[in-house]
Amino acid sequence: MTQTTDIPAGTATTAGARAHARDQHRRTADTMRHIPVATAPSSLTDALPDGAADRLVWSEALAFGRYTTLHLARGTRLRLTDTGDACVHTLLYRAGALHERFNAADTVKVPWQAYPGTGHPLLSDAGRVLATIVEDTSGSHDALTGATTLAGNMARYGAGTAHSASPAARELLTLGALKSGLGPRDVAPSLTLFKGIHVDADGGIRFTGSAGPGAHVDLLLQLDAVVVLANTAHPLDPRADFTGSTVGITAWRAPEDLAALAEGRLVGPLAPEHLQALNNTEHDLAARSTR
Amino acid sequence: MSTTFLQQATDAALVPGAVVLDEYVEARGPWSAVVAAGDVLTIVDLDGNQAVDCLLYAAGDTTVRYSAPVTIAQQRSIVLTTGSVLRADTGLALMTVVADEVGVHDTIGGACSQESNTLRYGQHTREQHACVENFLIEGSRWGLGKRDLVSNINWFMNVPVDPDGALGIVDGLSAPGKRVALRAEVNTLVLVSNCPQVNNPCNGFNPTPVRMIVTRPENAA
Numbered sequence: 362m363t364q365t366t367d368i369p370a371g372t373a374t375t376a377g378a379r380a381h382a383r384d385q386h387r388r389t390a391d392t393m394r395h396i397p398v399a400t401a402p403s404s405l406t407d408a409l410p411d412g413a414a415d416r417l418v419w420s421e422a423l424a425f426g427r428y429t430t431l432h433l434a435r436g437t438r439l440r441l442t443d444t445g446d447a448c449v450h451t452l453l454y455r456a457g458a459l460h461e462r463f464n465a466a467d468t469v470k471v472p473w474q475a476y477p478g479t480g481h482p483l484l485s486d487a488g489r490v491l492a493t494i495v496e497d498t499s500g501s502h503d504a505l506t507g508a509t510t511l512a513g514n515m516a517r518y519g520a521g522t523a524h525s526a527s528p529a530a531r532e533l534l535t536l537g538a539l540k541s542g543l544g545p546r547d548v549a550p551s552l553t554l555f556k557g558i559h560v561d562a563d564g565g566i567r568f569t570g571s572a573g574p575g576a577h578v579d580l581l582l583q584l585d586a587v588v589v590l591a592n593t594a595h596p597l598d599p600r601a602d603f604t605g606s607t608v609g610i611t612a613w614r615a616p617e618d619l620a621a622l623a624e625g626r627l628v629g630p631l632a633p634e635h636l637q638a639l640n641n642t643e644h645d646l647a648a649r650s651t652r
Numbered sequence: 653m654s655t656t657f658l659q660q661a662t663d664a665a666l667v668p669g670a671v672v673l674d675e676y677v678e679a680r681g682p683w684s685a686v687v688a689a690g691d692v693l694t695i696v697d698l699d700g701n702q703a704v705d706c707l708l709y710a711a712g713d714t715t716v717r718y719s720a721p722v723t724i725a726q727q728r729s730i731v732l733t734t735g736s737v738l739r740a741d742t743g744l745a746l747m748t749v750v751a752d753e754v755g756v757h758d759t760i761g762g763a764c765s766q767e768s769n770t771l772r773y774g775q776h777t778r779e780q781h782a783c784v785e786n787f788l789i790e791g792s793r794w795g796l797g798k799r800d801l802v803s804n805i806n807w808f809m810n811v812p813v814d815p816d817g818a819l820g821i822v823d824g825l826s827a828p829g830k831r832v833a834l835r836a837e838v839n840t841l842v843l844v845s846n847c848p849q850v851n852n853p854c855n856g857f858n859p860t861p862v863r864m865i866v867t868r869p870e871n872a873a
């Protein structure tokens with residue numbers, strides 16, 4: 362940065378304080394949102410599919426213990442990349458109609474499958490698809506045990522508020538929701554990515570942990586959506602210490618994937634429940650359109 | 653009519669005590685009540701295989717509400733039965749299952765809605781009555797709305813998860829007269845939809861009434 366020589370050093374004057382503040386621009390951190398997206402580090406863009414980097418709309422490295430809120434358009438493909446020990450608590454709301462939101466029970470019941478993976482629809486409470494998992498190299502996700510609580514993290518780690526050293530998932534998701542005009546009542550059961558569980562024959566739940574570094578999950582947004590992500594410990598993580606790692610977040614425009622998904626060219630033929638949900642979604646969009 | 657219809661409430665209650673409430677929920681109907689801390693709610697599956705969808709709220713602060721995920725994580729099981737502590741999304745214990753004649757109750761399947769029915773059974777089912785309608789109507793009497801509806805409990809419903817993750821609502825394990833009893837740990841608003849679903853075996857394709865009895869155990873405060 363070019364500085365004129367007549368600005369006094371220090372922050373005792375407005376000119377000095379301004380120069381001091383402006384000097385901080387363009388610094389970077391290991392975890393941050395990359396704006397403009399052209400500044401996205403190669404560590405996040407190198408592994409993207411061909412052409413994705415040219416259509417990038419989001420790049421972020423989210424620290425463990427932090428949260429982020431993304432407003433993404435229909436036809437966007439959102440990729441989350443596990444650096445090895447991430448745990449991403451996920452909520453989705455329909456942008457412009459925030460009363461429509463992710464429904465965890467329908468998301469396992471309707472597709473007849475408890476473990477979300479490639480091809481799994483993330484359903485709203487209005488019988489529509491908010492997003493579909495169109496790629497998944499992790500296979501370790503959890504739609505049943507949800508977010509950690511302030512009380513639970515207090516007991517477990519000695520702290521659990523959003524800005525403590527061991528924030529609870531519900532505290533972070535609530536903050537993320539509040540930033541979009543939502544409140545605690547809107548923080549419904551969430552989906553957890555990159556930390557898996559297994560249900561035994563007697564109904565018992567076992568924590569199965571991570572797939573390891575480099576695994577990614579791609580969500581194709583079917584509707585304009587508010588996506589709230591909290592990267593913090595899993596409720597059944599057996600480790601005594603609050604432990605985890607950064608998650609990479611990238612998103613790019615992929616409207617052609619919408620047709621490919623519907624036609625069975627993206628994740629294979631869709632189950633009838635998924636097709637009905639797509640039809641409900643397309644019908645609703647057509648009815649709302651003023652064209 | 654089943655014999656449990658005619659039984660005295662004191663005999664039909666699974667936990668003895670003074671009867672403070674004895675009501676029937678009609679087939680397909682909604683119901684709600686505040687159960688005081690220490691009181692016990694017995695739900696009687698009068699004709700058997702009737703799913704009773706249920707949501708719980710702290711009566712003093714309805715933003716504190718039942719959480720299926722927190723309950724599952726805390727007890728490390730998807731199955732609700734005797735000993736299960738039904739927790740709020742804050743972790744607070746709302747109610748505890750203190751007696752159970754069935755052994756398996758569900759909390760991962762959620763409620764039927766007109767919207768989800770279109771995905772599962774086709775567009776022609778949209779006009780059918782569904783649990784979410786009951787929750788909305790009954791909840792509105794307490795100032796609750798759509799934002800307050802979350803993953804719920806399904807008493808008497810059976811949702812196994814296979815080793816490959818396949819899950820579904822299968823034939824119930826209940827039978828006429830089977831009961832489950834819940835003790836309130838705090839003053840708890842209990843919101844119920846006596847499931848009207850007719851497209852799956854959650855209630856044997858035949859919705860039937862259930863009975864709700866609240867008793868106050870003699871040693872309770």
